[in-house]
Amino acid sequence: MNLFKQDLVAVAQSPLQQWLTTLPAQLERWQKEQQHGELPKWLRSVEQLPKLEAHRVSLADTVTVQNDNISEGVQNRIRGLMMQLVPWRKGPFNLHGVHIDTEWRSDFKWQRVLPHLHNQGTDAATNTDNLGAKPLRGQHVLDIGCGSGYHLWRMLEAGAEQVWGVDPGQLFMAQFMAVRSFMPPELQERAHLFPLGVEDLPELKAFDTVFSMGVLYHRRSPIDFLTQLRAQLKPGGQLVLETLVVEGDEHTVLVPGETYAKMRNVWFIPSSKALLHWLARCGYKNARVVDESLTTLEEQRATEWMQGQSLVDFLDPADHSRTIEGYPAPRRAVIIAKT
Numbered sequence: 514m515n516l517f518k519q520d521l522v523a524v525a526q527s528p529l530q531q532w533l534t535t536l537p538a539q540l541e542r543w544q545k546e547q548q549h550g551e552l553p554k555w556l557r558s559v560e561q562l563p564k565l566e567a568h569r570v571s572l573a574d575t576v577t578v579q580n581d582n583i584s585e586g587v588q589n590r591i592r593g594l595m596m597q598l599v600p601w602r603k604g605p606f607n608l609h610g611v612h613i614d615t616e617w618r619s620d621f622k623w624q625r626v627l628p629h630l631h632n633q634g635t636d637a638a639t640n641t642d643n644l645g646a647k648p649l650r651g652q653h654v655l656d657i658g659c660g661s662g663y664h665l666w667r668m669l670e671a672g673a674e675q676v677w678g679v680d681p682g683q684l685f686m687a688q689f690m691a692v693r694s695f696m697p698p699e700l701q702e703r704a705h706l707f708p709l710g711v712e713d714l715p716e717l718k719a720f721d722t723v724f725s726m727g728v729l730y731h732r733r734s735p736i737d738f739l740t741q742l743r744a745q746l747k748p749g750g751q752l753v754l755e756t757l758v759v760e761g762d763e764h765t766v767l768v769p770g771e772t773y774a775k776m777r778n779v780w781f782i783p784s785s786k787a788l789l790h791w792l793a794r795c796g797y798k799n800a801r802v803v804d805e806s807l808t809t810l811e812e813q814r815a816t817e818w819m820q821g822q823s824l825v826d827f828l829d830p831a832d833h834s835r836t837i838e839g840y841p842a843p844r845r846a847v848i849i850a851k852t
Contacts, residue, residue: 516544516556520705527675528653529719539713547708548683555687558597559694563587565609567697572670574620576663577607578695598688600819603660608695616819619663621812622726622845626753629803629849630671630722647672652721655679655745657711658728662689665704668724678706679714716744726755731778739795746852752797757782758805758846763790767840774827774836774843785846792850800850808843 517540524532565587571577592611595601604615630648650672656664659678662685668676680686689706696704711728723745725738732738742752759767761784773779783791785802792800810833813824824843829835834842 516540517707519702520707523675523702523705529677529717531719532715532717535713535715536707539709540707543708552683552687555598555684556690558594559687559691562591562594562691562694565695567695570697570700572666574623575605575607575612576666576692578609578692579607580609583609595691596818598684598691600821601661601688602685602819603663604818606663606692608692613818614816615661615663616813616816616823618812620667622755623664623667625804625806626726626755626847627667627671629847630753631751632672649673649722653677653719655720655723657723657725657742659689659706659724660685662692662704662706664724664726665689665706666692666700669700669703673722674703676704677720678704679709679711680706681708681710683708711738711741714741714745718744718747720745720750721747722751722753724753724755726753729754729756730773730780730782733780735781735783736791736795739791739797743795743797743852748852750852752792752848752850752852754788754792754848754850755845756788756848758785758788758844759841760784760844761786763787769840770838772838773840774824774838775822776827785848788846788848792848797850797852800848802846802848804847806845808845 521537524536565580567578568581569579588610591609595611595613601613601615603617603619604613606613632648632650648671649668652673654668654673654676656678659665659680662678665676665678686706686708693701693704723742725742729735729738746752759765759782763786765784766787767782769779771777785805789800808824810825815823827837828842829837836842
């Protein structure tokens with residue numbers, strides 16, 4: 514449990530205290546039974562990272578931590594250890610001069626989401642917020658499928674009091690721990706990631722905002738998933754749902770064959786209108802589409818930090834409006850809803 518000691522203390526001191534009825538036992542069972550074979554190697558890389566004071570921190574588009582006195586040798590050491598944690602999917606990061614150019618420009622997604630977030634008491638239609646440009650100010654925020662945790666840092670920038678990520682990907686957990694190790698203590702104490710899935714969460718009904726970005730289409734039962742998300746939100750809470758969609762009416766849902774854009778675990782891709790209908794059936798209120806756009810080759814691409822195939826390899830080379838299988842190219846929507 515030492516991996517999560519400070520995180521469990523944070524749970525105990527938060528409105529999420531009821532989570533302690535299940536969480537410690539789940540983490541203990543995970544440490545005994547479910548660890549990835551490569552995890553000890555990844556954690557060794559994290560442990561070997563130098564302990565450096567953060568002179569400057571920016572949680573903007575490139576999440577940045579900088580020590581002004583760092584030597585080239587230490588910088589090279591950081592780079593080598595971070596390279597042990599490839600592939601890096603979500604970012605970008607700049608850690609003491611080491612720029613991690615991730616596969617996804619996750620800042621593009623955040624720029625589409627941020628203008629539509631609002632705090633309790635905010636006018637959702639105009640996003641007028643008397644708390645200033647901190648739409649998550651004071652909130653406890655949950656990110657389902659948070660990956661390396663890039664968006665957790667952006668949520669802190671948006672004013673969240675505590676951010677909680679869950680993702681069963683253990684490489685993602687190691688990447689998050691590596692980035693967090695460079696943050697000043699006051700930020701380390703406010704960002705947390707547990708190697709769990711949404712199905713591992715009890716009905717907490719305690720979060721002000723729940724994010725689910727890039728997860729819905731990987732679920733065999735999307736209605737159950739939307740219900741699980743709702744079970745985490747307090748009354749009047751906010752869901753931020755970002756997912757693949759197709760064009761069409763409220764009855765349009767694409768159920769791909771064996772693969773979609775070379776992904777084997779894609780089950781249901783609804784139209785935005787169908788998704789709004791699903792949300793209403795699941796008890797959400799005031800659901801609205803705030804953005805819908807095609808994924809570009811600038812947003813998702815191979816880099817030095819992710820050298821495998823990426824979006825350009827998943828599209829028809831003669832027609833980028835179609836996937837390699839002939840389906841419509843990836844289109845993503847952002848939906849905001851209330852409980």
